Amino acid sequence: MYTLQQATPDTFNLMLLGYGIIFGIGAAYIAWLALKWRALRRRLQALEAAAGDED
């Protein structure tokens, strides 16, 4: 008698792709937050400097 056994497939690369997608989205969102923060800080400094010049 033989027993049919299913071998566990090698899906390591697909796992990496899955985590790549998850961390890619996370990293992109955090990078967007950081860039937006920097741009707003610069804009604020420019506006405050302009307001100071007029005073």
Place this chain on the structure above:
Amino acid sequence: MRKEMPRGLIALTFVSAALIVFALWMVFGYAPREAVMGDVQRVFYFHLSAFIGASVAFLGTLVASVAYLRTRNRSWDRIAKSSVEIGLALSAMTILSGPVWASVAWNALWAWDPRLTAVAIMWLIYAAYLMLRGGIDDPDKSARFGAVYGIVAFASVIMTFVLPRVVSTFGSPHPTVIGPGSESGGSMTLTPKMKHTLYVSMVAFVVLYFTLLWHRVRLEELADKVRELQARAFERD
């Protein structure tokens, strides 16, 4: 907005990062390899946890929207809007990582079953929230419309939990992990180590949501300050 980052936020950011690293260790070093699907099943831990984080974020929008309509305090509106954005990012992780796992589990990237369809609709509904907010110039009107929309939109989150469980005729290949599934739905048995990994990952994503929310709300406060100064400069000119 010259204030440095609050100590509480710094601590929360470190705790959140540590929890994600610990959850990753559990995913790759603690949880056993699934026998039928192999390593790709490990995507499941962050796939589901990201969805739980997104659901908490959309619940945050609901609570903050109700609070805004009651108090008209702009802080609640900032929380509501920021939560939608974070919820969209987290649910995008779920929606886009799912097909990778499904390609092995179902031999298909997508199935138009109740859960997947409900999640896709939920994502589009919340994406439309940001479009609505972006399309209204008056901040008070934008906040008021956003609050009403944020309350109604939560029905789509409830649908993603309820629909696959109660409508057995819409049998889904997608497994129901928390609570009973539909009669014809897919099943999934987790070993204790798998359950521990899942719970730690869920906690990590909920903490991540609160961390991102605090950062995002500070950004929104800064944006409001810039808008206010721009308006003043415009009035002077």
